[in-house]
Amino acid sequence: MMRVEVDLPGRVRADVTAEAGEVLVVIGPNGAGKSTLLRAIAGLEPGRVQVGDADWTDLDVPQRRVGYVFQDQSLFPHLSALDNVAFGPRARGRSRADAERVARHWLERFGIADLAGRRPRELSGGQAQRVAIARALATEPEVLLLDEPFSGLDVSVQMALRIELGRHLSDFPGVALLVTHDAIDALTLADRVLVLDDGAVAQVGRPAEVAAEPRTPHVARLVGLNLVADGEEMIAFTPDSVVVSLHEPEGSTRLRWRGTIASLAPHGDAVRLLVHASPDLLADLTPAAAVELGLVPGREVWLSAKATAVSRYAARR
Incomplete structure (x- = not known):
């Protein structure tokens, strides 16, 4: 189980729990504190974080078993797709050959093994996002953070990637938090939905419950x-x-x-x-x-x- 307590005056105040194997989708209007919540879990913002029996609160960012997919992918522009995905395992001490083996495995799972030698500028938006998600999963994280993973992609690409990601999340043994502005993501990927509004938790529940009884105008508009x-x-x-x-x-x-x-x-x-x-x-x-x-x-x-x-x-x- 993961628990995070964030208290940043004027930004976000939230006490959030999630179980291992659970996908928690976070929705809310712009400025509600969604990305700040993810950053606190990653150690980029202050907050109390407990994952299982381990207290992450005072751990530096590299010490946290987190996979993070940013809105803009944040791939290393000078590295190939293979080296981008292998970067995490290498940083955690695995040999080059072992890290590349892991990276190829994840590129194959996302159907982009043939793009292993390409650099980010040579990839489409959907291909780059697949590399970013593969890179996050290659480190075998305990917590997977996805910040608007479908943002900026064509609708058809979003649909295909959403199906792929759902398949990988169903096998993911850790806690996954996905920030989105799209009701389809909440209804198709979430085990539970957490609604942030004005920096506070406004509603938590299963997708069907939240859709049937929205408690904020933003969620009502989404559904x-x-x-x-x-x-x-x-x-x-x-x-x-x-x-x-x-x-x-x-x-x-x-x-x-x-x-x-x-x-x-x-x-x-x-x-x-x-x-x-x-x-x-x-x-x-x-x-x-x-x-x-x-x-x-x-x-x-x-x-x-x-x-x-x-x-x-x-x-x-």
Whole structure:
């Protein structure tokens, strides 16, 4: 098991635990403290870190059994793919031949053994990220840290790499923490999801639980839901359950909000509205309805939803 306590005023305050063999996906808005949490585990920021029976708190960075995949890969530009992956085992005292054997094994597992002699500038984004992940795993870390591993990649490359990474994570015996801004990563790779918001832990749970009952607007947006706080209660509902009108709707069974259209954009077969109400809300309607109502940015509208179409749950657990 791993436990990390981080208390950096104005940045992040979190007490996080994870079990060996578990993939903990960390999500939250920009500036929430996600990367800082990973850096604290790696020893690049202060924090108390316990891994199994070992206290890492006072250990220097090289002494920590951590594999780290950075957003920009951070591959050594003067080294080949093979030497990049072999660097970690070599730094831990293995012979050159043994380190290269380990590196070739990992390049083969990621299907890029034929790229062993290429330098980072000769690799595509997806190839470079595979090398970066292979380099992190080649050291046999106890903790694997992945900071936005799919960022900047084409959608098709993201999908392929996500499947590959999921396969490797299922075999990884240590603790894996993956920072992401994509709900697909949380739903497909996570055993548990940790939500950071404004530098604090806002929610922890299994992916389906977090998706069904989001407790922050950021998570609600990620899973495509509207979220309204009502005292000690949260109200969640889908954009397609929202009715858009130019006049205040009638009927006591409806929840209603008034706001200004911020944007309209295609969303599948529908048009999705972002409306600045209290709070901001999403609404889906047909293109024909949008034309008929004369909807344009800046126009005031009423949004409503039937009470039977919303999910209600406690704001905090």
